[in-house]
Amino acid sequence: MLIISAQQLHKYHGAQLVLENLALEIRSGDRIGLIGRNGSGKSTLLRLLAGLDTPDEGQLAVRKDTRIGYLAQIPELTDETSVYDVLARGYRHALAIKARMTELEAAMSSPEAAADERRMTKLLGEYADAQERFEHEGGYEMEKRIEQVASGLGIAREQLGRSFASLSGGEKTKAALASLLIERPDLLLLDEPTNHIDLNGVEWLEQYLRSYDGACVLVSHDRYFLDRVVTQVIELEDGELSAYATNYTGYVKEKEERLLREFAAYQDQQKKIAKMEESIKRLLTWGRQGDNEKFIKRAASMQKALDRIERLKRPVLDPRSAEFALTLADRSGRDVAQFEGLRKAYGERAILDGISGLLRYGEKTVLIGDNGAGKSTLFRLLLGELAPDDGTVSLGARVEVGYLGQEEAPEEGKKSVLQHFREETAVEEGAARGLLARYLLFGPDVFKPISKLSGGEWTRLRLAVLMRRKPNLLLLDEPTNHLDIASREALEEALDAFPGTVLAISHDRYFINRIADAVWSLGDGKLATYIGNFDAYREQRDRLQQMQEGAEAVPAAAKVGKPGSGGRTVRMDDTEGSACAAEGSDSEGKPGVGTQAATQAGTVGKPGQESRAGRRPAAQGKTQPAAVVAGAVDPARLEREIEAAEARLAALDSRLAATDYAAEAEAYERLWSEREAEQQALERLYESWMAREQEAESAE
Numbered sequence: 001m002l003i004i005s006a007q008q009l010h011k012y013h014g015a016q017l018v019l020e021n022l023a024l025e026i027r028s029g030d031r032i033g034l035i036g037r038n039g040s041g042k043s044t045l046l047r048l049l050a051g052l053d054t055p056d057e058g059q060l061a062v063r064k065d066t067r068i069g070y071l072a073q074i075p076e077l078t079d080e081t082s083v084y085d086v087l088a089r090g091y092r093h094a095l096a097i098k099a100r101m102t103e104l105e106a107a108m109s110s111p112e113a114a115a116d117e118r119r120m121t122k123l124l125g126e127y128a129d130a131q132e133r134f135e136h137e138g139g140y141e142m143e144k145r146i147e148q149v150a151s152g153l154g155i156a157r158e159q160l161g162r163s164f165a166s167l168s169g170g171e172k173t174k175a176a177l178a179s180l181l182i183e184r185p186d187l188l189l190l191d192e193p194t195n196h197i198d199l200n201g202v203e204w205l206e207q208y209l210r211s212y213d214g215a216c217v218l219v220s221h222d223r224y225f226l227d228r229v230v231t232q233v234i235e236l237e238d239g240e241l242s243a244y245a246t247n248y249t250g251y252v253k254e255k256e257e258r259l260l261r262e263f264a265a266y267q268d269q270q271k272k273i274a275k276m277e278e279s280i281k282r283l284l285t286w287g288r289q290g291d292n293e294k295f296i297k298r299a300a301s302m303q304k305a306l307d308r309i310e311r312l313k314r315p316v317l318d319p320r321s322a323e324f325a326l327t328l329a330d331r332s333g334r335d336v337a338q339f340e341g342l343r344k345a346y347g348e349r350a351i352l353d354g355i356s357g358l359l360r361y362g363e364k365t366v367l368i369g370d371n372g373a374g375k376s377t378l379f380r381l382l383l384g385e386l387a388p389d390d391g392t393v394s395l396g397a398r399v400e401v402g403y404l405g406q407e408e409a410p411e412e413g414k415k416s417v418l419q420h421f422r423e424e425t426a427v428e429e430g431a432a433r434g435l436l437a438r439y440l441l442f443g444p445d446v447f448k449p450i451s452k453l454s455g456g457e458w459t460r461l462r463l464a465v466l467m468r469r470k471p472n473l474l475l476l477d478e479p480t481n482h483l484d485i486a487s488r489e490a491l492e493e494a495l496d497a498f499p500g501t502v503l504a505i506s507h508d509r510y511f512i513n514r515i516a517d518a519v520w521s522l523g524d525g526k527l528a529t530y531i532g533n534f535d536a537y538r539e540q541r542d543r544l545q546q547m548q549e550g551a552e553a554v555p556a557a558a559k560v561g562k563p564g565s566g567g568r569t570v571r572m573d574d575t576e577g578s579a580c581a582a583e584g585s586d587s588e589g590k591p592g593v594g595t596q597a598a599t600q601a602g603t604v605g606k607p608g609q610e611s612r613a614g615r616r617p618a619a620q621g622k623t624q625p626a627a628v629v630a631g632a633v634d635p636a637r638l639e640r641e642i643e644a645a646e647a648r649l650a651a652l653d654s655r656l657a658a659t660d661y662a663a664e665a666e667a668y669e670r671l672w673s674e675r676e677a678e679q680q681a682l683e684r685l686y687e688s689w690m691a692r693e694q695e696a697e698s699a700e
Contacts, residue, residue: 001028003063003187003215004049010057011044018044020239022058026187030215033230033248038456038484040236042219046070046189049217069185071177073192073455083167084160086175087146090183094139101130149178152204153197154371169408170196181208188216194225195481198371199507221485223248224509262315269312276306323438324463324494329470333397334361336473336501337382341391344377351377353525354391359473361396364495364502366512366534369522375505378522379403379475382503395473402471404462406478410451417453417461418446425468439464440487455482463491472500480508509534638689645682652678 002025009022018041026032026049036042047053048060050070062068088095104127107113113120134140150160153174164175173196180188188209194202206228209216220226226233226248233244233251242258244251280299287295337359344352351374359365369375380386381393383403395401415423422432436446439460453461459482466474474495480488492514495502506512512519512534519530519537530537652675 001063002026003028003066005061006049006055006058008058009048009055009060011041011048011053012056013044017239019048019055019236022239022241024234024241026215026217028186028215029213030217030232031209031212031230032215032217033226033233034217034219034236035221035226035233035248035251035485036236037486038454038482041239042236043073043191045236046191046217046219049187050189066187067183067185068187068189069180069183070189071173071180071191071193073173073195081164082160083155083162083164083175084146086164086179087150087155087160087182088142089179091137091139091142094134094137094142097130097134097137098139101127101134104130145182149181152201152208153178153181154201156372170406174201184214186214188212188214188218190216191219192221192482193218194220194222194507197507198373199368199509200370202507221480221483221488222508222510223485223488259315262312266312266314269309273306273309273311276302280306324467324491325438326467326474326494326498326500327470328472328500329400330398330472331499332361332399332472332501335359335396336361336363336399337393337395337503339378339381339388339391339393342378342381342388342393343390344374344381344386344388350525352381352388352522352527355522355525355527356391357520357527357529359501359503361472361501362499363517364498364515365504365518365520366516367503367505367520367522368507368512368537373522374525375522376406376477379405379477379503379505382475399473400469400471401473401475402466402469403475404459404466404477404479406481407462408455408458414449414451416447417441417450417457420450421461421465424465427468435468436461436464456484456487459483460487474498474500474502474504476502476504476506478505478507480506480511512537635692638685638692642682642685642689645678645685649675649678649682 004024004026006022006024009019009024010017011019022045034042034045044053047070048055050068051062052070054060104123108120108123108127113123138145147157150157155174155178159171164172167175173193177190177193177197180190193205197205202222202225206225209218209229216229218226218230228247230247231245233246233248235242235244235251235255242255244254246254280302283295283299283302286292287299335358338357340356342352342355343350355378367375367378377386381388382395383401384393417436418429418432421427421436422429425432425435427435433442433446436442441457441461441464445457448457450458450461459479463479479491483491488508488511492511495504495515502515504511504515514533516533518532519534521528521530521537521541530540532540652671656671656675
């Protein structure tokens, strides 16, 4: 069903034409990703669709009674209502009915109503009608739905009572998004909805939008998010729209093919035009030299035909993008930053609980975790802005730190872009303008007050200042927020070629896949290290969860302490070392740091290695333990063999923890094979012990 139809839309900002001759249709069930460079007019188009602005030319028709929900990058709600009131706005009719029901309940409990039967009957009838309307408005599911959406987006229960005006910009955006999802309008218009949501929240939002009944138009530069949610991509470029019936990955391929076709057509037309122009010129020359009117008329006829040709616009195969030049003034020592036993608490809550880690020169690590997990706290500790409650933090020799935080452009910033850059970098005006142009800040943009910069422009300006200082350790807090896709790709290329060390906080999964050598996952005060990019992290995390689920599914008999072992519980996850991954330490309790923390990735399943939870039980006919002789079981010897096998396995885990996978790959593979063989032998011993226990129970 058609919801919105737009034809020949034009929109000006002052004298600048932002949208030109746009045509767009939105139908029920559409999930459209609206993409384009910063400043291309995406937010302007959303405001037109939301009815907040009107087009200067063209027609915009909206289906009658269509409910439209619009999320701006910065919500404009300024009242003093609580966060809960904002979330419950979709239930305002139900809340009004509930208030009336409360009044009716008070009236019915009064002595006057009890003494007046006719009045009581009237109140009961009105109350029954209110109940029916309350149910129709979804009032009875209101609390459950508010809790579901708030929990999914990571809005803490204790935050619901806070004043909305007291929230930060990111918190306001998240609360406004939750309010729209709770309201469930026919058309959702979301402008950068993932900017202030952690990874778990983004994944929850993806699932929610994939099953959303209404239509969605999403402005987003999160390529992973677009791939998983949208079924149609619309690109806004030079004021014009181009539609692709696919997700982001399909759009990239289709656009490349389209540009090549358009460029071939453009070249063919240019050849045709050049031939016609040459023929016209030649005919005119012949006509004038020979005083032949026939040639002149033929030239005029060809000129009219040439004028009627609709000239194709030259496709831009390689549009200009930012050039993030990352260079070093000097390289640092091998160990760049290290922290051991790091603890930091706010009140009674321990944000960081004894974590340890090491960054080595040239490593590129991404730090992930839920909002409030302590990622920014760890950054502030590394920067020396906070003192730890316990533990140590140290930077290596010759380390020059460059920090990019999540700060908004100053509202009262009267300095121009050029003034701000020159003051921060001490560069002459001519050189400064050349450097700013690399970051797509050129022409009149350099004289714009920094308070008027968009989020993407402000980020590019701060990156320009940061890179001019040539640090060798980059601490980047959500560096891709507000950057368009082209700028994100340029930043990824620059970081990939950067010879120094990078530690970045990010929930941009495309970005993590592109640059990360390792992923640090922070949660519940603990730090776990996973070797590889985001896809590797997710594979290892899922394998760990499967192992834990497999351990829980083991029959209770497998978890009963063995006789003579002091009631020790056989923990299947311990034998795989999963506790090491959860705690960020090896099997001896030593901190897993740097590339040595590859063993932690091994604890959740070495890449390419089948986890024990997924293996079949040992096949019949395998070599039996020495304690099993001629069908008889020697209990004492079986116990000794189990204890010896467990000791050997623990020793192998310790050797694995001390082996650098990146530098000693062959030794690591050999140790891993030994560990697998030892693990299988131990499992056969466990099977023999369990069989003996079952026989003993049967005999009793």
